[in-house]
Amino acid sequence: xxxxxxxxxxxxxxxxxxxxxxxxxxxxxxxxxxxxxxxxxxxxxxxxxxxxxxxxxxxxxxxxxxxxxxxxxxxxxxxxxxxxxxxxxxxxxxxxxxxxxxxxxxxxxxxxxxxxxxxxxxxxxxxxxxxxxxxxxxxxxxxxxxxxxxxxxxxxxxxxxxxxxxxxxxxxxxxxxxxxxxxxxxxxxxxxxxxxxxxxxxxxxxxxxxxxxxxxxxxxxxxxxxxxxxxxxxxxxxxxxxxxxxxxxxxxxxxxxxxxxxxxxxxxxx
Amino acid sequence: xxxxxxxxxxxxxxxxxxxxxxxxxxxxxxxxxxxxxxxxxxxxxxxxxxxxxxxxxxxxxxxxxxxxxxxxxxxxxxxxxxxxxxxxxxxxxxxxxxxxxxxxxxxxxxxxxxxxxxxxxxxxxxxxxxxxxxxxxxxxxxxxxxxxxxxxxxxxxxxxxxxxxxxxxxxxxxxxxxxx
Ligand SMILES: Nc1nc2c(ncn2[C@@H]2O[C@H](COP(=O)(O)OP(=O)(O)OP(=O)(O)O)[C@@H](O)[C@H]2O)c(=O)[nH]1
Ligand SMILES: [Mg+2]
Numbered sequence: 250x251x252x253x254x255x256x257x258x259x260x261x262x263x264x265x266x267x268x269x270x271x272x273x274x275x276x277x278x279x280x281x282x283x284x285x286x287x288x289x290x291x292x293x294x295x296x297x298x299x300x301x302x303x304x305x306x307x308x309x310x311x312x313x314x315x316x317x318x319x320x321x322x323x324x325x326x327x328x329x330x331x332x333x334x335x336x337x338x339x340x341x342x343x344x345x346x347x348x349x350x351x352x353x354x355x356x357x358x359x360x361x362x363x364x365x366x367x368x369x370x371x372x373x374x375x376x377x378x379x380x381x382x383x384x385x386x387x388x389x390x391x392x393x394x395x396x397x398x399x400x401x402x403x404x405x406x407x408x409x410x411x412x413x414x415x416x417x418x419x420x421x422x423x424x425x426x427x428x429x430x431x432x433x434x435x436x437x438x439x440x441x442x443x444x445x446x447x448x449x450x451x452x453x454x455x456x457x458x459x460x461x462x463x464x465x466x467x468x469x470x471x472x473x474x475x476x477x478x479x480x481x482x483x484x485x486x487x488x489x490x491x492x493x494x495x496x497x498x499x500x501x502x503x504x505x506x507x508x509x510x511x512x513x514x515x516x517x518x519x
Numbered sequence: 520x521x522x523x524x525x526x527x528x529x530x531x532x533x534x535x536x537x538x539x540x541x542x543x544x545x546x547x548x549x550x551x552x553x554x555x556x557x558x559x560x561x562x563x564x565x566x567x568x569x570x571x572x573x574x575x576x577x578x579x580x581x582x583x584x585x586x587x588x589x590x591x592x593x594x595x596x597x598x599x600x601x602x603x604x605x606x607x608x609x610x611x612x613x614x615x616x617x618x619x620x621x622x623x624x625x626x627x628x629x630x631x632x633x634x635x636x637x638x639x640x641x642x643x644x645x646x647x648x649x650x651x652x653x654x655x656x657x658x659x660x661x662x663x664x665x666x667x668x669x670x671x672x673x674x675x676x677x678x679x680x681x682x683x684x685x686x687x688x689x690x691x692x693x694x695x696x697x698x699x
Binding site: 413414415416417419420425476477479482483485502505506508509510511512513515516517519 | 521523542574575576577580582605620621623624627628630631634660662675679682683686687689690693696
């Protein structure tokens with residue numbers, strides 16, 4: 250049976266668990282709201298991972314991991330442009346630039362970081378292609394999935410928690426008017442500042458997320474922090490709904506008020 | 520005949536059924552079930568669909584009190600129940616801080632459904648290990664303008680007070696809309 254669906258219904262962690270238990274070999278293709286990724290497995294172990302559009306050449310990965318210098322990176326890029334990662338790896342090892350151990354460790358760190366990013370994708374289509382291998386020439390690793398699964402479950406609990414704290418992204422945020430809170434005295438991260446700058450009872454959280462290009466998890470994390478710190482509160486977005494919905498019979502305001510007053514009188518007399 | 524609806528919500532076992540029973544003129548039409556799951560067996564029955572109480576105001580006017588099921592797996596009912604409500608009451612069991620987070624989440628969910636007034640009632644204030652209101656306000660992260668009222672659901676007078684405070688808020692909101 251084809252393994253495909255939406256991450257909303259089947260999370261990355263659940264997929265990893267399945268691949269691990271069934272010792273599957275193949276490639277998982279995921280299309281998130283703004284990015285695409287692919288992750289390959291060999292007999293239930295992580296072999297390769299890549300986010301589309303990202304430079305995942307061995308030279309760049311080694312450079313980012315501080316295994317080679319900027320100058321070496323430039324030279325390799327200029328001279329060995331056409332070489333596959335496997336060829337380049339062999340060359341570097343033979344020239345005693347670097348050990349095989351270093352190469353594998355750097356690749357593993359990169360692949361893991363890709364999978365960790367996938368944990369924050371709460372929706373997106375996925376499909377698993379049995380037997381599909383990583384692109385030609387790429388060096389693969391063999392890393393068991395258990396630790397990643399544990400980390401993913403932890404994140405999932407966080408996600409569930411955040412969802413119950415902030416059930417609807419269609420609410421807006423408003424600064425609390427508690428005396429003594431001054432934003433200037435609070436240490437906010439760059440991300441938090443970006444969100445803070447859009448806080449306005451007119452903007453829904455969803456809109457702020459779109460503007461700041463954050464996914465559901467990222468925006469909820471930040472809003473949760475601001476809520477916890479007592480800096481903001483959740484309010485209905487302004488101008489979307491009438492204030493008191495006419496859930497009251499009676500046509501005029503006076504009629505409605507007299508109705509509420511009758512209710513009050515009745516309850517007092519109970 | 521005119522009908523008006525107030526919704527009583529809150530976490531599992533907060534005292535919603537009890538609250539409605541205290542003021543309803545009919546026996547609460549309740550859909551109680553024996554509790555089967557181990558984790559939730561802190562009392563014998565739970566509400567699975569809704570509670571339903573009635574207060575007749577006059578020949579032409581009836582107030583209905585709807586209690587939501589407390590367990591989250593019935594929350595598909597909430598939106599239906601909240602439709603057309605005059606306001607809502609969030610009951611919180613003051614002796615069970617482990618339910619405060621859930622209470623807050625329910626409050627935010629209902630706030631998102633409808634722009635109606637609401638009050639929060641700190642229930643079971645008669646019990647010795649009930650949290651104090653000031654502490655609950657902080658734990659529940661309620662702003663100063665949100666009414667947090669002490670409550671004992673088995674005590675009719677206390678329940679009346681909570682209902683009245685909600686109705687006062689409804690009136691105040693009407694006045695605010697008039698001027699605003
Ligand atoms: N001491 C005390 N006990 C209360 C009070 N309110 C409710 N109880 C008790 O708390 C338990 C739960 O009350 P319920 O009315 O069943 O709570 P509920 O919110 O309807 O529960 P669910 O429908 O299962 O979510 C019952 O044993 C009540 O008798 C109160 O104010 N004081
Ligand atoms: Mg009940």
